[in-house]
Amino acid sequence: MEEKKRNEAYNNYVKAKIPKTRPWPSLFNSFLVGGIICTIGQGINDLIMLWFPNLAEQTAWGYTLVILVFIASFLTGIGVYDKIGKFAGGGSIVPITGFSNSITSPAIEFKHEGIIYGICVKMFTIAGPVIVAGIVSSIIVGLVYLFI
Amino acid sequence: MSYNQTIVFKNKPVIIGSYSIVGPKEGKGNFGPYFNYVMKDDSFGEDSYEKAEKKMLESAIVGAIEDAKIKPKDIQIILAGDLLNQIISSSYAARNFDVAFLGLFGACSTMAESLAIGATFIDSSHFDKLVCATGSHFSSAERQFRFPLELGNQRPPASQWTVTGSGATVLSKTGKGPKITMATFGKVIDFGINDVNDMGAAMAPAAMNTMLAHFKDTGRTPDDYDLIVTGDLGKLGSEILVDLMEYNGIKLGLNYNDCGQMYFTRNQNTLSGGSGCGCSATVFNSFIISKLRKGELKRVLFMPTGALMSTTASQQGETIPGVCHAIVIESDVEENKKIDRNKKRRVTTTRKVSYGTKKEV
Amino acid sequence: MYYLWVFLIGGLVCMLGQVLIIYTNITSARILVTFVLIGVLLEAFGIFDPISEFAKAGINVPIIGFGASLAKGAIGAVRARGIVGAFTGGLEATAGGIAAAVLFAFIFALIFKSKTKS
Numbered sequence: 094m095e096e097k098k099r100n101e102a103y104n105n106y107v108k109a110k111i112p113k114t115r116p117w118p119s120l121f122n123s124f125l126v127g128g129i130i131c132t133i134g135q136g137i138n139d140l141i142m143l144w145f146p147n148l149a150e151q152t153a154w155g156y157t158l159v160i161l162v163f164i165a166s167f168l169t170g171i172g173v174y175d176k177i178g179k180f181a182g183g184g185s186i187v188p189i190t191g192f193s194n195s196i197t198s199p200a201i202e203f204k205h206e207g208i209i210y211g212i213c214v215k216m217f218t219i220a221g222p223v224i225v226a227g228i229v230s231s232i233i234v235g236l237v238y239l240f241i
Numbered sequence: 242m243s244y245n246q247t248i249v250f251k252n253k254p255v256i257i258g259s260y261s262i263v264g265p266k267e268g269k270g271n272f273g274p275y276f277n278y279v280m281k282d283d284s285f286g287e288d289s290y291e292k293a294e295k296k297m298l299e300s301a302i303v304g305a306i307e308d309a310k311i312k313p314k315d316i317q318i319i320l321a322g323d324l325l326n327q328i329i330s331s332s333y334a335a336r337n338f339d340v341a342f343l344g345l346f347g348a349c350s351t352m353a354e355s356l357a358i359g360a361t362f363i364d365s366s367h368f369d370k371l372v373c374a375t376g377s378h379f380s381s382a383e384r385q386f387r388f389p390l391e392l393g394n395q396r397p398p399a400s401q402w403t404v405t406g407s408g409a410t411v412l413s414k415t416g417k418g419p420k421i422t423m424a425t426f427g428k429v430i431d432f433g434i435n436d437v438n439d440m441g442a443a444m445a446p447a448a449m450n451t452m453l454a455h456f457k458d459t460g461r462t463p464d465d466y467d468l469i470v471t472g473d474l475g476k477l478g479s480e481i482l483v484d485l486m487e488y489n490g491i492k493l494g495l496n497y498n499d500c501g502q503m504y505f506t507r508n509q510n511t512l513s514g515g516s517g518c519g520c521s522a523t524v525f526n527s528f529i530i531s532k533l534r535k536g537e538l539k540r541v542l543f544m545p546t547g548a549l550m551s552t553t554a555s556q557q558g559e560t561i562p563g564v565c566h567a568i569v570i571e572s573d574v575e576e577n578k579k580i581d582r583n584k585k586r587r588v589t590t591t592r593k594v595s596y597g598t599k600k601e602v
Numbered sequence: 603m604y605y606l607w608v609f610l611i612g613g614l615v616c617m618l619g620q621v622l623i624i625y626t627n628i629t630s631a632r633i634l635v636t637f638v639l640i641g642v643l644l645e646a647f648g649i650f651d652p653i654s655e656f657a658k659a660g661i662n663v664p665i666i667g668f669g670a671s672l673a674k675g676a677i678g679a680v681r682a683r684g685i686v687g688a689f690t691g692g693l694e695a696t697a698g699g700i701a702a703a704v705l706f707a708f709i710f711a712l713i714f715k716s717k718t719k720s
Contacts, residue, residue: 106481158702197707
């Protein structure tokens with residue numbers, strides 16, 4: 094009991110002691126980078142629509158996302174994306190490019206363990222939960238819509 | 242003579258050789274000029290960071306043996322440990338030496354753990370000459386404990402930077418050099434911190450516990466030491482330790498500092514400072530030993546701390562236990578002629594430096 | 603002119619992620635999961651399309667868009683094919699993105715080596 098009290102007091106003390114950072118600079122950075130990535134996405138989409146006017150809107154978005162995923166994956170490979178991430182924080186995690194980064198980075202990192210046990214197994218260490226959560230929740234939504 | 246946790250050595254083991262090897266970033270840090278070897282590239286010519294860590298440890302052991310001016314066959318046992326699972330760096334490095342090997346795990350406190358056990362072996366006359374070594378690598382630790390290197394994320398302000406580096410010390414029964422006079426073995430202490438980005442706060446209570454035990458066992462005070470140095474509490478952790486000690490009625494003055502906090506310069510973006518086995522090991526085997534050899538430091542209390550956590554345990558909601566072992570090293574230089582006050586000041590006052598600028602966050 | 607909306611909304615959504623990072627200390631896997639679930643919910647309640655109408659890439663490029671297309675696919679397929687649609691629709695709609703991410707990750711993992719930070 095006494096130990097619990099001590100730990101609680103210590104945790105509170107540490108919480109007060111941890112260096113506080115002003116949130117505004119990092120919020121601004123994430124806003125800026127996130128906005129830029131989305132604008133680039135819009136630009137790519139508009140170019141596709143311009144060049145292939147007959148494309149359905151949904152398909153054009155598909156191409157746009159694939160191109161963004163490609164760019165992010167490449168930037169991860171040449172070691173640029175982690176530097177963007179250090180600056181932008183949430184700004185480069187939340188866009189689809191962050192999803193691509195979270196798949197490519199462990200794949201590159203665990204290359205030394207071989208193609209099967211390294212690249213293929215570790216590829217989804219970070220992005221796996223995203224796909225699982227997405228699939229499960231979309232199935233639930235689909236089933237709900239079946240009955241309403 | 243021995244107390245509860247402290248051993249006072251009769252046949253004081255002599256440090257006859259030491260060697261430190263670090264990565265390029267560490268070489269640009271505050272201790273840069275003191276290291277024996279700074280790698281140009283932290284992969285060290287190997288194809289993986291784990292292999293690089295092993296090779297670093299190996300060359301630190303070879304370097305320390307050369308520094309002691311003895312032959313590898315004079316060494317009777319190697320005491321080593323590291324941070325990787327199953328301490329592979331140490332045991333794989335030891336496989337290239339035709340010497341008995343004892344693998345140790347004390348997380349980042351391994352340097353003191355190996356020196357304390359080694360000193361006990363020599364004091365009891367079972368061994369004549371032995372090597373104590375440890376090391377860590379930023380990239381191998383990152384991928385084992387945190388995230389892939391290429392993942393674009395930010396480091397929280399209390400987080401620390403694992404030092405890429407390895408240090409080795411040769412202990413001998415006879416010879417010239419600084420002597421290990423005491424060792425205090427620490428208890429495992431857990432004050433319920435579960436934030437893996439805040440190792441300093443998790444380990445500070447262990448440092449406090451060992452320090453209190455040491456002062457109680459020996460009847461000494463902080464003023465009996467020229468330098469009291471913890472391993473890798475970082476800026477935050479060492480401030481916490483100062484507060485904790487003050488709470489217990491012991492005031493730590495300017496002669497206290499922390500290797501992790503001193504390690505990097507302010508614009509190297511390491512937030513709370515350095516960490517890892519290599520942090521205390523490389524500072525000990527470069528800066529501290531060279532100062533002891535010159536007599537610029539007379540008596541040092543070296544107490545690296547270790548966070549005994551694993552990713553599995555913390556994912557299961559466990560808090561982070563810490564441990565801290567302390568050893569006392571005394572210089573064999575009798576006349577303390579000129580102390581380079583300026584140098585000492587420069588390093589010991591970095592504690593007063595405030596947390597990083599906006600940019601570091 | 604709608605580029606301004608794209609920039610503002612995209613920036614705000616990403617800033618929301620940064621708010622989560624600062625105040626709850628969550629890791630990137632949790633952020634991504636949270637935003638995918640937000641997307642699924644937005645689509646399920648029919649709020650996503652009105653936003654997407656004027657925010658365009660501002661809401662489609664963030665991983666929210668990924669969640670929304672999962673839900674949209676599942677809902678559409680359920681209406682067209684019944685119960686089996688709930689299982690096939692979501693992945694069908696997002697297969698392109700996932701497949702691209704996997705393929706590029708695989709190729710670049712073969713080409714590039716991880717670089718240390720400094």
